[in-house]
Amino acid sequence: MPIAFDTTGLQQQDPTTWVNPATGDRVSLQYFDLVPDLPAALEDLPGLRHDLAVIYGESGCLIEAHTLLLGGVPALFQVLKLPIPNQPSGQVFVASFTVPRAGSSAVLMTQAVERGTTGVREAVLAARVGFERWLMPHPYAPELKGRLPFHAGDDPRFDQEFADHPLTRVRAWAHHVIRTGTVDPRFAALPPFPGPAAPPAPPQAAPPQPLAPQQPPVPQQPVQQQPVQQQPVQQQPVQQQPVQQQPVQQQPVQQQPVQQQPVQQAAPATAPVAGPGPAVGSTLTTVVPGIPIGGYLPLWVGAECTFWRMHDPAAVLDLLGRGLLARSPLGETRFRDLVALDPDSSTIVLLNRYRSDDGDIAAGVAELSRVSGQEADDGMNQTTLVDAFQWVGQVSAAAAGRGECVTVEPGQHDGEIQEPYVLLVVQEYEGQRLSVVQTAPAPPADVPLWEGRASMSGPATPESIASGGLLAMYAMDTWGVHPLHLCLTFGPVPNLVRGTG
Incomplete structure (x- = not known):
């Protein structure tokens, strides 16, 4: 191969x-025995940058491009970002x-994939830089509206703060290659690349078609070397208990109030900080929201459940x-919503999943007030509890519309389902679309609606899907877990097996 580089710490596949x-x-590392299909000569750096930005903008975003000497030979260095194929974030x-070179080229590249919680770098830096200054025109093609936005968070001056971020890692690898890489002298002695050849004049002076670069990564298929191994939304099915054939009962809820023990964990109340949202320089903490009840929102900060009063509950519940x-x-297939908490301003930033067409990083900012667990518990009664689990039913209906299921479970659960x-899910069975609600452990025989069953199913209608929220409310009443300590988890539709009993 024409390029030699340091492989310390790497395993050859x-x-x-x-x-x-x-x-x-x-x-x-690849060698191409073809005339390079770069859109411009290395000497024409402005034109090369512009055309590459436009090309890669169709599938992602060119972050930076430079011409430099690799082992004493002119080379093009690029950094770009692309969405993970078939992933929501x-x-x-x-x-x-x-x-x-004039008739061939060599390409050395590295790729690093975001894993686990994504978007933390963007969330932290957006608050510091300011959302109004976050999105920027592309420096190489200001008119470009690419698939992924060019934003301030990809600036290399932030790499040191995020040493484990994949962008930081690929830049660090590249800097090492610049210092240590060499080029075979026989390859270096070949005639240099003069730039793209002018295409033959087409009939009737029709304009030439734009060229697409052959050099990897190809924008339409960005990861060619090995399939990207990530935690996809649609993977191994979750194995559940057999589903009963009883239809979902559509009875009005006229029961005694569900009796719960007060939340034992109390958090000191603090007054909200005035202001529209996080100030520039704020430090945000990513947290997982629980089920909102009576205008109060539980937020899990690691293993600790804290409680907050929402100033505009409807706006939060809409997202x-x-x-x-x-x-x-x-x-592998289970996810929870994630928001960014700024305790200083008592606000949460509702973060987009970063695949929006306009490139916005934040879906909104909501003001909160920190409260004690006792105050949040006092806000829960039969009416607010039913309202909350009717909202859970609406969430289940929305999940069914996008091909996902919803699990209501204690917030401290981690890993696979336990x-x-x-579990609330809509699935196809023998050509029929069914709404299925399944619980474990099975409620006792005297629990309303369930009456000792472990699962219920019936034709999927808006009413039967939404009723799953109330079924979840009565099932969780037997767990000994306070409703404010519950969370919603999302994932692909599992392969349930219908049965009897």
Whole structure:
């Protein structure tokens, strides 16, 4: 191969591919026995940058491009970001060196994939920089409206603060290659790349078609070396208990108030800080929301459940649980909503899942007031509890519309599904669309609506899907878990097996 580089810490997978076992980052080296299809000569850096930004804007975003010497030979260095294929969130960051000659080229590249909770770098820096200054015109093509936005958070001056971020890792690898990489003298002695050849004049002076670069990564198929291994939303089905054939009962709820023990964990009340949202320089903490009840929102800060009064509950409920916000993974196929908390201003930033067409990072900012667990418990009564679980039913209906299921479970649950839980899902069975509600453990025989059953199903109608929220309310009343300590978890529709009993 024309390029030699330091492989310390890498495991070779095949003659052209290496993997860093600590991070999963991949490195590949390829030789192309073809005239380089770069859109401009290396000497025309403004034109080269502009055309590359436009090309990569169709599938992602070119972050930076430079011409430099690699082993004493002119080369093109690029850093770009691309959405993870077939994933609702997360990005792949790629750094590459292209050494073009007149009739061939060599490409050395690395790719690093966002794993786990995505968007933390963006959330923290957006608050510091200011949302009004976050999105920027592309410096190489100001008119460009690419698939992914060019924003302030990708600036290399922030890399030191986020040492484990994939963008930081690919830049660090590239800087090492610049210092240590070499080029085979025989390849370096080949005639240099003069720039793209002018195409032959077409009939009737028709304009020539734009060229697409052959150098990897190709925008339409960004990750060519090995399939990106990530936690996809649609993977292994969750194995559940057999589903009963009893239809969902559509009885009006006229029961005695559900009796719950007060929340034992109390948090000191604090007054809200005036202001529209996080100030520039604020430090945000990513937190997982619980089920809002009576105008109060539980927020899980790690393993601690804190309680907050919402100033505009309707605005928050319109976004929570709708598949619109960033997510935190619990397992391979299980996710929860994620928001960013700024305790100083008593606000939460409702973070988009970063795949919006306009590139916005925040779906909104909501003001809160920190309260004690006792105050949040006092806000819960039969009316507010029923309202909250009717909202859960609406969330379930929205999830069914996008092909997902919802699990109601204690907030401290982690990993794969475990008892206690209520699973709400719409699935196809023998050509019929069914609404299924399944719980474990099975409620006692005297629990309203359930009457000792572990699961119920019936034709999927708006009413039967929404009624799953009330079924979840009565099931959780037997768990000994306070409703304010529950969370909603989302994932793909599992393969349930209908049964009897």
